[in-house]
Amino acid sequence: MGWKEAAAPVLTRMPAVQRPEGHVPFRRKMYWTLGVLVLYFFLTNVTLWGLDTGGSSDLFGQFRSLLAGGQGTVLQLGIGPIVTGSIVLQLLGGANLLGLDTNDPRDQAIYQGLQKVLVIAMVFLTGIPMVFFGNFLRPSPELAASLGGSFSVQVLLFAQIAAGGILLLFMDEVISKWGVGSGIGLFIVAGVSQRLVGGFLFWEGQFPEQGLIPNWIDLALGNVGNIPPILSVDGLSFLLIQGGILGLITTFIIYVTVVYAESVRVEIPLSHARVKGARGRFPVKLIYASVLPMILVRALQANIQFLGQILNSMTSMPAWLGVYSDGSAVGGLFYYLAPIYNRQAWMWWLGGTSAEPWQIGIRIAVDLTFMIVGGAVFAIFWVETTDMGPEATAKQIQNSGMQIPGFRKNLGVIEKVLERYIPQVTVLGGALVGLLAVLANMLGTVGNVTGTGLLLTISITYKLYEEIAEEQMMEMHPMMREMFGGGD
Incomplete structure (x- = not known):
């Protein structure tokens, strides 16, 4: 008996959100989507009960906007377990170790059940070290004293973040089946959009910690001291970096590039085999696999850094493996494997890093290699496992009569x-x-949003716009829904 026969009774009975039996009206889809987003924003503001907020650090750091959720909240784990589980499942499927036919309803149910099991396993594998090892989620001393020890509080903390991680899995499933777009994508857009708005309008603090607009107002009113002459090299450098102009330019260029890349495509002409005059085109976009595989690449990097921080908190690592300062790798292997988060990580002449130029060069080369090669590899996995490859697409074209x-x-x-x-x-x-x-x-963006987060937000928003337009068109013309395989 194979593993499918042994695991099927459990995997096919995993709790799941029921699919709609018929067509879901566009307005109802929007209600479900907005409802889940409201719940998401609410949960990101529900602080963990029993947490010592003054002594906890965000383990995900710069990955937080990409992995969504909120530090010290019920959604502490964010979409990390879901993405990591997907990586494992894609690697197993890409190596053809599962032997599942996703066109078979039974195998499809096994696949979805296995995905849930992997996500739950990742919730435990990520949450347990985060709570019980290191100083990432410190229990409240007052509550620990009343409950007879910190271990009881740690159990409560873990139970809350585990419940949040599993709840996020089902929220994603609700949007995928009853809403518009992808839940994971919408959660990323929500988190990054918050930081982008804050990057423009955040009014607390002093220059240059404020948002872009408050900083410019302070500069115009002369509230900022020690400004070099504007027309000098130092003055232009000050405006570009401290003034936030470089971040604004980078954000704009990334936006234009992604929108342009989404529109670049090779269109393969199609004609209906039986209906004379019925023609169409199959578009192969430049970003054919979408930007979503980047989540998998960055999540893999986040897990590598997570492992380094856990090892650093538990043991005394040799210097060649990792040297840490304030929770961040500043030397050793884990330093070279850490992504470039911002300008300060490589502009040594600004005093943002103490690393030598040759060390920074190696780190940039590793990051570029990891992202370019990883992006290509995970894009291939993504296309093959989501039935977007040549074989699956050819079957879809033939089945449509084209x-x-x-x-x-x-x-x-x-x-x-x-x-x-x-x-x-x-x-x-x-x-x-x-x-x-x-x-x-490397160049920085408005609100210090990571480059991957910005790319994902722009691409997901663009695709969401296309999907909403398609849904509205199908609402207006029910015949089109029948052509695309949707029923009433």
Whole structure:
């Protein structure tokens, strides 16, 4: 008996959000989506009961905007366990170790059940070290004294973040089945958008910790001292970096580049085999695999840094492996594996880092290699596991009754034509997104949003706009819904 037969009784009975039996009206989809987003924002503001807020540090650091959630809240783990579980599942599926046919309803149920089991396992593997080891989530001394020890408070803390991690899994499933877009994507957009708005309008603190607009107002009113002459090299450098102009320019360039890349495509002409005059086009976009595989690459980097911080808190690591200061790697292997978060991490002439230029060069090279190669590899995995590859796409085209003009109506012929474009475009798009993410991090953005987070937000918002427009079109023309396989 294979593993599928042994695990099927458990995996097929995992709790799941029921799929709608018929067509869900667009307005109801929007209600479900907005309702889940309101719940998400509410949970990110629910502080963990029993947490010593003054002595806890955010383990995810610069990855927080990408992994969503909130430090010290019920959604402490964010989408990290979901993404990590997806990485494991994609690697197993890509290596063909699962032997599952996602077109078979039973295998599909096993696949979804296995995904939930992996996510729950990642909730425990991530949450237990975060709570019980190191100083990442310190229990409240007052509550620990009343309950007879800190261990009881730690159990309570873990129970809360585990419940939040599992709840986020089902919230994502609700949006995927009853709402618009992807839950994970919307949570990332929500978190990054908060930081972007704060980067423009945040009015607390002093220059340059405020938002962009308050900083410019202070500069215009002369409330900032020690400003070099504006027309000098130092003055221009001051305006670009401290004044936030470089971050604004980078944000704008990334926005324009992603929107342009989303519109660049190779269109393969199609015609209906039986209906004369019925024609269409199959678009192969430059970013064919979307920007979502970048979540997997950054999550892998986040887990590597998470491992380093856990080892540093538990043992005394050798210097070649990692040297830590204030919770961040400043030397050793984990330093070179850490992504470039901001300008201060590599502009040594500004005094933001004590590392030598050659060390910074190695770190930049490792980050670029990791993101470009990882982006291409995970893009390939993403395309193959989401039925976007040449074989699966050829089947979809043939099942719809379409064919490529000038070629025989044959599945193998359609697949060969698609193989000329899809694999190459997938690798190129994944590598391009990885390069853009690193460059955005190095130059800085408004609100210190990570480059990957900004790329994801722009791309997800663009696709969400396309999906909303498509849903509205189908509401206006029910016949189109039947053509695309939706029923009433």
